[in-house]
Amino acid sequence: MFTCVMNRTQKGAELRDVMVESIGSLMDADDRVLALEADLGDASRFTRLAKTHPGKLIQCGISEANMVGVAAGLSSEGFHPFLHTFGPFATRRCFDQIFLSGAYAKNTLTIYGSDPGFCVGTNGGTHTTWEDMALMRSIPGALVCDPADEVQLRWLVSAVAQRDGISYIRANRKAVRNLYEQGSTFELGRANCLRTGDDVLLVAEGQLVSDALDAAEELSAAGIGCTVLDMFCIKPLDEAAILEHAENKRLVVTFENHGVIGGMGEAVAAVMAEHALPARLVRMGVHERFGQVGNPDWLQAAYGLTATDVVRTVKEALA
Template sequence: MTKMIATRDAYGEALKELGRINKDVVVLDADLSGSTKTAVFKKEYPERFFNVGIAEQNLMGTAAGLATAGKLPFASTFAMFASGRAFEIIRNSICYPNLNVKIAATHAGITVGEDGATHQALEDISLMRSLPNMVVLSPADGVEAKQCIYKAAEHNGPVYIRLGRSKIPVIFDENYKFEIGKGVELKKGNDIALIATGIMLEKALVAAEELSKEGISARVINISTIKPIDEDIIIKAAKETKGIVTVEEHSIIGGLGSAVTEVVSENAPTYVERIGTMDVFGESGDGNELLEKYGLNVKNIIDKSKKILSK
């Protein structure tokens, strides 16, 4: 049976380990530590944990202040509130002075499920990657999530890490090595390139297997760093295949799909089909059922691939 773990759970465990090896690590939360899993750190290092209450702008401002004092702050809340409500503080108090603040935002995407549209951040990648100095990470599973946290801690400057609520399949083993700014080719193929991020990587891998049964060779690329994006791996895919399908649990506007099309339009024009939410809000429901309703599924990846190959 496939091991399942939520990326937010991996975040909590990574924080605990970071706290042990680096005494400058501090963690801030906006009254959601049980959900964001920062409570794991709080239990081990209560003197380095700060609950600012339901005040996300203060969360970011306080984290910025701690960074100026030489601390390594991780600020957490739900992605909707981190990227939306606190945007101006992130822009002017963290990114503008290029402070060493890590924003670990949980409950991103449509799979927040029953909490509904008000809590389903489908625009956060777009918002965060528009900010100068900001690195944007979107891990595909628990293994990669832990490594993203460790690498974010090593990086000097603002980092936004996108984490999910739901348990998802573990794709990578402990030998996997994540690097900021590097995509990874997980499956070779020269007919079509499937470029995915976050929880949609697993579905891209399944789609590639299904396509292979029909004689279609699909390359699968994991882009866990949305910014700075790995242009080389995208350009190579554009030149060596007949087209690209991007797959993300985010709006097609401003997310991975937009980032990939920006790269190929300037360097190696090719057919691109984008899978994500189509300029709509989400709704309340079971996370897996919502993925199906909004076309974030294996069937749509296969259909979009065949659409390109039929041109």
């Protein structure tokens, strides 16, 4: 189904361009597909859809809750709306509208919350979300995904277009390192095992999967074998993969660009506790902190979310 690229140092296309191109392709094939923006059309490149697909982009202004209400109304009339704004505004600011007008009313909304966590960069703390997955995971029936690269994102947009209900995609706007070969396919709710090792299970999501692989390579050179799972679909979670690959491991580490409360690590912890898995669990994410201003690379290091941090964490835990 999927193949990893040999050279992961190269970056692919900007993810916002991939999103726009993918939505445009859906619009070509289905008149029901519409796009909605909250005054970030230049940042997301959604304004291109107004030129390539006239009448298909609705600019709602800086009124995210209203945008969700408009989208819910369109869904009730048979349309499939794709919404974009930055992650905190796509979730925290309009959670009640998504929950009631969207999910409770059985409407279909696909939400692109861009620049999660450290990806926000110089937009700073007001635009930082460490809690978007926690919110969206709590919605009954919602799909919550964090694609690792442009190939997975392109596949994901096509896949969610086939489902009803709430779908939340969190992803950088900018280019990230390539992970998968072009044409790779995936399965919603199923993790991808990218390498195997006997000592440690690393469960990562989003663009941090590439960093997890970097860490696994360094640990392997030190005699510590690591299995790496790409848990791009956080809800529904691939519990079977966790049970299979955590068995007989000395350590399980979850690695996410999100707060440790309510994120992927907490979901993995619940599975391990319910099945009484003996391996120790360490959750790598953000602990009780707000966002701040800085470039993404600096922020990633400041919050302890680099491959170097994984290597150190694993060695300390095993020691």
